[in-house]
Amino acid sequence: MKKVERALISLTDKSGIEDFARALTELGVEILSTGGTAKKMRDNNIKVTDVSDFTGFPEMLNGRVKTLHPLVHGGILNQRENPEHQQQCREHGIKPIDIVAVNLYAFEKTVADPNCSLGDAIENIDIGGPTLLRASAKNFHDVTVIVDPADYDQVLAEIKETGNTTLKTRFRLAVKVFQLTSAYDTAIARWLVKVNVDTNTYFSGE
Numbered sequence: 001m002k003k004v005e006r007a008l009i010s011l012t013d014k015s016g017i018e019d020f021a022r023a024l025t026e027l028g029v030e031i032l033s034t035g036g037t038a039k040k041m042r043d044n045n046i047k048v049t050d051v052s053d054f055t056g057f058p059e060m061l062n063g064r065v066k067t068l069h070p071l072v073h074g075g076i077l078n079q080r081e082n083p084e085h086q087q088q089c090r091e092h093g094i095k096p097i098d099i100v101a102v103n104l105y106a107f108e109k110t111v112a113d114p115n116c117s118l119g120d121a122i123e124n125i126d127i128g129g130p131t132l133l134r135a136s137a138k139n140f141h142d143v144t145v146i147v148d149p150a151d152y153d154q155v156l157a158e159i160k161e162t163g164n165t166t167l168k169t170r171f172r173l174a175v176k177v178f179q180l181t182s183a184y185d186t187a188i189a190r191w192l193v194k195v196n197v198d199t200n201t202y203f204s205g206e
Contacts (some may be wrong), residue, residue: 003163004144005097008032008132009041009198010067012106013149018044020101020152027159032097034059034066054163067128076100076135080142098164099155101134104129104184111115111191118195125188133177140174141167147180 007029011017014037021031021041031048033041041048052058053070073099073107078085088094105126110116136145144155151173158165 001097002098004029004098004159004165006030006032006075006095006097007019007101008067008072008076008097009037009099009101009130010051010129011101011103014040017041017101018148020149021046021048021154023156024099024159027156029099053102056059063127067132071096072129073135076143076198077139078142079139091184095142097143099144099146100132102129102132103147104133104180107184107191108187118197121191121195126184130181130184131135133181137174137177140170144170145173145177147173147176151176180188198200 004024004027004096007021007024009017009021017037017040017085018066022044024038025031025047031041031046032051032054033048034051038048040049040182051067051069051072055071059066059116065175070092071094074089074092074094078089078094080086080096082097091205105124107121107124110124111121133145133147137145154169155165156167
């Protein structure tokens with residue numbers, strides 16, 4: 001495995017991110033981030049590149065589109081040992097993204113409010129986050145994906161030792177992703193199925 005070069009970090013739950021990101025930068029890893037996560041790192045004097053600067057394309061549509069860009073997903077999904085992939089990356093200026101640390105909009109917390117409207121619920125359905133996670137988990141052979149701050153220490157320890165994480169760790173973390181995204185989509189479906197879209201009302205009974 002190549003040494004980790006670049007990490008994309010975009011979090012709702014930012015607990016422990018300062019120490020994790022700082023340790024990565026000390027190991028020579030470039031940090032990409034968005035919005036509040038980037039601000040928190042800058043507030044803690046951690047060097048970070050906005051994803052919008054990395055892609056050359058601004059966040060838009062009230063934040064609905066931040067990371068949905070070929071430079072991001074190409075950086076995640078390219079197979080490092082696939083010569084055709086690497087040739088296409090060179091042609092299009094795609095740089096590898098080796099670590100993705102993401103957690104999702106708090107949909108269940110939002111809809112737990114009895115006054116939550118359909119509009120509020122819809123805006124708390126994460127699109128970019130699950131897309132980043134699924135792409136990273138699919139390419140676990142080359143990409144370390146993190147959804148749980150409890151995994152930061154192991155990831156850092158392995159990178160400090162060898163320059164990258166082990167395949168076993170990357171696979172374990174990929175499985176956690178698909179468990180999370182499955183539960184997330186199930187929660188959304190279970191809530192939406194009880195909504196009357198004509199009246200914008202939610203039936204909370206069994």
